[in-house]
Amino acid sequence: MRLLLLTFCLLTCLVSKAQETGSVVGKLTDKEMNNDPLPFANVLIKGTTKGTTSDFDGLYEIANLEPGTYTVVFSYVGYETVEIPNVAIVAGKVTTINVPMAANEGMMLDEIVITTVTRKDSETALLLDQKKAVEMKTAIGAQELARKGVSDVATAVTKTTGISKQEGSGSVFVRGLGDRYNVTTMNGLPLPTNNPSRKNIDLDIFSTDIVEYIGIDKTYNAKNYGDFAGANIDISSKNYKGSGFLQLGVGTGINTEAIGESDFYLNDGPDVYGFYTNDYPDFPLNNYNYTTSWDRESAPTPIVTSLSLSGGDSYTLGEQSKLSFFAVGTFDNDYKYKEGVARGSTSPSGLIAKDFDYTSYEYSTNSTLMANIGYTIGRSSIKYNSLYVNTSTQKQQEYNGVINVFDYAPEGGGLIQRGTFERTSLFVNQLLGDHKIGEQLEVNWGASYNTVESSIPNRKQTTLSPDDWDEPNGPKSFRRSISNSDNHRFYQDLTEDELAANLSATYKFKKNEDDLYDGKLTVGYSGRFKEVDFEATQFNFNINTRNNDGSTIPQPIITDPYNLDAYFTQENLNAGLFSLSTFRGNANNPIALQPQTYNGNQDIHAAYTNLEYAFNPKFTLIAGLRVEQINQSIDWSTSIDPAGDSNEFEKTEFLPALSLKYELNDKQNLKFAASKTYTLPQFKERALFLFEDVTTTYTGNPSLYASTDYNFDLKWEMFPNSSEIISLGVFGKYIENPINEITINSASNVISYVNSGDWAKAYGVELEVRKDLFATEKDTEDSVLKTVLSAGFNASYMNTNQELNPDKIIEETTAAGFPLSVNFSNEEDGLTGASDLLLNGDISFSKDYSKNKNITTTIAYNYFSDRIYALGVQGKGNLVDKGFGSLDFIAKAQLNENIRIGLSAKNILNPSVERFQDEQDVTVLSYKRGANVKLSLSYNF
Structure with a gap:
C-alpha cells in the first residue's frame, strides 16, 4: 500500500512539473541537400x-523549460548560425x-559554439547515409581514419568488413577476390593503374589527408562500371565549405627493424625526395x-619524417552564389628492413632449386x-579537382645461397x-557539376583526364658465384x-592516359502525402577511353669466358663483392671480359636499341x-540495367x-542489377541485392612480354578472355542509436x-594467366558491431563535454572453390594460336587471395576536458x-600466405585551440610474414615488417 501511494505521489509530481514547464520541438532541414533532414545539428x-x-x-x-521568452540558437559546422529570438x-x-x-561561406567558425562533432565525414553521418540507402553501402570517413591512425587508403579499406590487403603492395582483396575484380574511382570517375601488373592503382599511394570519406560498394549498381565483382572503391576528396583555416603538421618516427641496422644501404643515384629520373647513356652498346x-x-x-600543409576558405558572392577552395600538400617517407629466406622452384619431393x-x-x-575549387549559384554547383601524387620506392636487395x-x-x-628504384607520377584532373532544375529534375555530370607515368630507371642486377662451386665459401x-x-641494367616506362565522362539525369515522380517523391528514374551515359604505352630495354652485361678462337678468357677473382665498379669498366670492356647487348643483339644490329613494347x-x-520506387514507407526497390560496349x-x-x-576482342555486355530494402522498424533494415x-x-596479362624477377618469371597469354560474374547479397542491419550498428549479411558469387x-x-x-576452369564459387557471412560501451555528458557554459568508451568489431567467414581444368586451357589456347599447358595438382581448389577468416576490432576512449582540450586513444587489431598465393601445379602444393594479426595503438590529444599532438605504434606484435608451399611444407619467403612508432604535431593558425 505504501509503494502504491509513493508511486501515485511521484506521478502526480511529474505531471505537475510537466504542466509547469513547456518544450520546444521541430525539424531541421538542409537547403544545401534539397531540404533533406539535417542530423546532428546543435540546438x-x-x-x-x-x-x-x-x-x-x-x-x-x-x-522541461521554464515558462518565459528565450532565444533559440541552431548551428551546424559550415552552415549559417540561426538565432530565433522571442x-x-x-x-x-x-x-x-x-x-x-x-551554408554561409562568410561566417567565422569561432562565432559558433560547437558541442558535438557534426562533420559530414563523421562516423555518425556515414552511418546515417548507410541507414537511409537502399543499396548496401559501407563507408569510412576522415574522423574514423584519424581515430585509428590510418595514413593511406589501402590500410583504410581493410578496417571495413571483408577486406584485406596484399602484403607488400597497395592491392586489396574484397571477399577473397583480388585486384582484377575491383574498381577504383575518385569522386565517381575512374582512376588509371600505376603498375603494368595491376588493373587498379595502388591504394597506398593516396594519403588520407586528401580524403573526406571512402565509399565501398560491394554490391553492384548500374551507375558503376561493369568490370566488377569484388567492390567499387570510391575516394571522395575533401570538399571544404567553412571559414578560412591554415594547418601545419610535422611528424617523425622509426621502424624497429630498420633502426636496428647499424648500417643502412640504398642505391646510388636516387635522391631522398623521390623525383629521380635517369636514362641510359649515349652509345650504350659501344662504350661503358x-x-x-x-x-x-x-x-x-x-628516421621517418612527414610534413603537411593544408588550408581552405570560402566566400559569399551575392545572395545565392558562393566560392570555396581547399588545398593540401604532404610529404612522407618510410624506411623498411627485411631479413629472412626467399626460395623458388620447389619440386613435388620438396627439393628447393633456388x-x-x-x-x-x-x-x-x-x-x-x-x-x-567549388562554385555554387542557386541550386547549381561546379567543382574542379586536381590531384598530383609522386611516389617512389627504392630497394637494395641481396640474395645469398x-x-x-x-x-x-x-x-x-x-x-x-x-638495386631498384621505381617512381610513379599520377596527375588527376576532374570537373564535376550538379544542377537541380525545379523540384523534380536533377542533372549530374563529370569529366576527367588522368595520366600516370611509372618508370624503373636503371635497375641494376649482378650475379656472383664461387669461382669453384665445390667451395661455396671460397673466392x-x-x-x-x-x-x-644475370648481370644487367634495366629501363622501363609505362604511360597510361585516360579520358572519362559521366552524365546522368534523375527525375522524381509521384509525390506522396509527406511531400516526398515515391519514384525516381535515372538515365545516364558513361565513357572511358584508355591508352597504354609500355616499353622496356635491358642491357645485358655478357660475361665472356672464351675468345673466338676457343681460347679461355681468364676472369679475375672478385675480392670485394660490394665494389663491382672495379670490374665493370671501359678497360675490362676493351679487354673482352664482358660485352654488351640487348635482347635484339649487340651494336652490330641496327635495331638493337629498339625497346620491347606493348601498346x-x-x-x-x-x-x-535506374528505377527507384517506394511501394510504401517500408519497402523500396532499385532496378537497373547497364549496357556496355567494350573494345x-x-x-x-x-x-x-x-x-x-596484335590481338583484339570486342563484346557487348548486358548487366542487370536489383536492390531491395525493407524497413522492419525505425531502427532495422533488411536488404537484398543481385546482379550480373x-x-x-x-x-x-595478354601481352607476350617476359617480366623477370629474381625468383619468378611472368609472361602474358593473348588468348585470355573475360569472366562473367553473378552476385547475390542479403543483409540485416540495426542502428540502436546514431553511433551504433549491428549488421549480419550473407553473400554468394558464381564466376x-x-x-x-x-x-x-x-x-x-x-607464370602466366589462364581461364582456368568453367566455374568458381565464393560464399560467406559478414558481421559488424559498433557499440558505445560507456558515454556521459557534462554541460558547461560554452560546450558539452563528453566521455565515451566505444568498441567496434567486424568479421568475415568465407568459403571458396573453383574448377581447375587443364584440358580446357590446352584447347582454348591452342585454338587461339598461343598454346599453353598446365598440370594442376588438384582438380578443384580455393580462389587465390581468399582468407577463410578476416577479423577487425578496435576499442576507443575519448574525453573532453574543456572546449579545446581533449584526448582520444584507440587500440586496433x-x-x-591463411590464403592461397598461387595454385599448385605438377604435383606441388599451393603457395600459401600464412595468416597473422596486427596490433596498433594510436593516441591523439588537442592541447588548446591551436595545437594537437599524436603518438602511434603500429604492428606492435611484429609477426613473421611467411609464404609456404603447403604439401611440401617448405617456407619459400619469410621476413618481419617491424613496428612503426611515430610522433606528430599539428598547429592551426
Missing part, C-alpha cells in the same frame, strides 16, 4: 546550458520551430659510360598535392644483388655465369537506367616475339571462366587467416 537555448542535437531524421526536442515558452504547451539551414655505381651506398639514419638468405633495404616517399641446385652454385655461395667471380641476363587501347561506352586491342614486340603481333557483372583481363595466375609447363617454371 541551444541561449544564455543557458540547455540544448540537444537533431536525430537521424532532423528532429529535435528540448523539454520564442515564447508556455507552461504545459509545445512550441514548434522548423528551420531550413544553409654509366655514371651511377653498381654498388650499394650508405644511407642516412633511417634457396637464398634474403635481405632488403627499402626507402619510400610520397609527395601529394591536391587543390579543389643456391642460385639453382641443378646448374648454378649448387652448393651455395651465390650472391645476387639487385667469388663472374667466371661461371650462365645467362646473359593497348580500351574503349568502353555505356548507357544505363580492347593490344600489339607487342618483345623478346618472346621480336617480329611482333564481368571481369576483363589486363593488358600485361564463369575465372582467370587465374598459374605456373605453366616450362623448363623455367614461368586486424587478422587474416
Whole structure:
C-alpha cells in the first residue's frame, strides 16, 4: 500500500512539473541537400546550458523549460548560425520551430559554439547515409581514419568488413577476390593503374589527408562500371565549405627493424625526395659510360619524417552564389628492413632449386598535392579537382645461397644483388557539376583526364658465384655465369592516359502525402577511353669466358663483392671480359636499341537506367540495367616475339542489377541485392612480354578472355542509436571462366594467366558491431563535454572453390594460336587471395576536458587467416600466405585551440610474414615488417 501511494505521489509530481514547464520541438532541414533532414545539428537555448542535437531524421526536442521568452540558437559546422529570438515558452504547451539551414561561406567558425562533432565525414553521418540507402553501402570517413591512425587508403579499406590487403603492395582483396575484380574511382570517375601488373592503382599511394570519406560498394549498381565483382572503391576528396583555416603538421618516427641496422644501404643515384629520373647513356652498346655505381651506398639514419600543409576558405558572392577552395600538400617517407629466406622452384619431393638468405633495404616517399575549387549559384554547383601524387620506392636487395641446385652454385655461395628504384607520377584532373532544375529534375555530370607515368630507371642486377662451386665459401667471380641476363641494367616506362565522362539525369515522380517523391528514374551515359604505352630495354652485361678462337678468357677473382665498379669498366670492356647487348643483339644490329613494347587501347561506352520506387514507407526497390560496349586491342614486340603481333576482342555486355530494402522498424533494415557483372583481363596479362624477377618469371597469354560474374547479397542491419550498428549479411558469387595466375609447363617454371576452369564459387557471412560501451555528458557554459568508451568489431567467414581444368586451357589456347599447358595438382581448389577468416576490432576512449582540450586513444587489431598465393601445379602444393594479426595503438590529444599532438605504434606484435608451399611444407619467403612508432604535431593558425 505504501509503494502504491509513493508511486501515485511521484506521478502526480511529474505531471505537475510537466504542466509547469513547456518544450520546444521541430525539424531541421538542409537547403544545401534539397531540404533533406539535417542530423546532428546543435540546438541551444541561449544564455543557458540547455540544448540537444537533431536525430537521424532532423528532429529535435528540448523539454522541461521554464515558462518565459528565450532565444533559440541552431548551428551546424559550415552552415549559417540561426538565432530565433522571442520564442515564447508556455507552461504545459509545445512550441514548434522548423528551420531550413544553409551554408554561409562568410561566417567565422569561432562565432559558433560547437558541442558535438557534426562533420559530414563523421562516423555518425556515414552511418546515417548507410541507414537511409537502399543499396548496401559501407563507408569510412576522415574522423574514423584519424581515430585509428590510418595514413593511406589501402590500410583504410581493410578496417571495413571483408577486406584485406596484399602484403607488400597497395592491392586489396574484397571477399577473397583480388585486384582484377575491383574498381577504383575518385569522386565517381575512374582512376588509371600505376603498375603494368595491376588493373587498379595502388591504394597506398593516396594519403588520407586528401580524403573526406571512402565509399565501398560491394554490391553492384548500374551507375558503376561493369568490370566488377569484388567492390567499387570510391575516394571522395575533401570538399571544404567553412571559414578560412591554415594547418601545419610535422611528424617523425622509426621502424624497429630498420633502426636496428647499424648500417643502412640504398642505391646510388636516387635522391631522398623521390623525383629521380635517369636514362641510359649515349652509345650504350659501344662504350661503358654509366655514371651511377653498381654498388650499394650508405644511407642516412633511417628516421621517418612527414610534413603537411593544408588550408581552405570560402566566400559569399551575392545572395545565392558562393566560392570555396581547399588545398593540401604532404610529404612522407618510410624506411623498411627485411631479413629472412626467399626460395623458388620447389619440386613435388620438396627439393628447393633456388634457396637464398634474403635481405632488403627499402626507402619510400610520397609527395601529394591536391587543390579543389567549388562554385555554387542557386541550386547549381561546379567543382574542379586536381590531384598530383609522386611516389617512389627504392630497394637494395641481396640474395645469398643456391642460385639453382641443378646448374648454378649448387652448393651455395651465390650472391645476387639487385638495386631498384621505381617512381610513379599520377596527375588527376576532374570537373564535376550538379544542377537541380525545379523540384523534380536533377542533372549530374563529370569529366576527367588522368595520366600516370611509372618508370624503373636503371635497375641494376649482378650475379656472383664461387669461382669453384665445390667451395661455396671460397673466392667469388663472374667466371661461371650462365645467362646473359644475370648481370644487367634495366629501363622501363609505362604511360597510361585516360579520358572519362559521366552524365546522368534523375527525375522524381509521384509525390506522396509527406511531400516526398515515391519514384525516381535515372538515365545516364558513361565513357572511358584508355591508352597504354609500355616499353622496356635491358642491357645485358655478357660475361665472356672464351675468345673466338676457343681460347679461355681468364676472369679475375672478385675480392670485394660490394665494389663491382672495379670490374665493370671501359678497360675490362676493351679487354673482352664482358660485352654488351640487348635482347635484339649487340651494336652490330641496327635495331638493337629498339625497346620491347606493348601498346593497348580500351574503349568502353555505356548507357544505363535506374528505377527507384517506394511501394510504401517500408519497402523500396532499385532496378537497373547497364549496357556496355567494350573494345580492347593490344600489339607487342618483345623478346618472346621480336617480329611482333596484335590481338583484339570486342563484346557487348548486358548487366542487370536489383536492390531491395525493407524497413522492419525505425531502427532495422533488411536488404537484398543481385546482379550480373564481368571481369576483363589486363593488358600485361595478354601481352607476350617476359617480366623477370629474381625468383619468378611472368609472361602474358593473348588468348585470355573475360569472366562473367553473378552476385547475390542479403543483409540485416540495426542502428540502436546514431553511433551504433549491428549488421549480419550473407553473400554468394558464381564466376564463369575465372582467370587465374598459374605456373605453366616450362623448363623455367614461368607464370602466366589462364581461364582456368568453367566455374568458381565464393560464399560467406559478414558481421559488424559498433557499440558505445560507456558515454556521459557534462554541460558547461560554452560546450558539452563528453566521455565515451566505444568498441567496434567486424568479421568475415568465407568459403571458396573453383574448377581447375587443364584440358580446357590446352584447347582454348591452342585454338587461339598461343598454346599453353598446365598440370594442376588438384582438380578443384580455393580462389587465390581468399582468407577463410578476416577479423577487425578496435576499442576507443575519448574525453573532453574543456572546449579545446581533449584526448582520444584507440587500440586496433586486424587478422587474416591463411590464403592461397598461387595454385599448385605438377604435383606441388599451393603457395600459401600464412595468416597473422596486427596490433596498433594510436593516441591523439588537442592541447588548446591551436595545437594537437599524436603518438602511434603500429604492428606492435611484429609477426613473421611467411609464404609456404603447403604439401611440401617448405617456407619459400619469410621476413618481419617491424613496428612503426611515430610522433606528430599539428598547429592551426
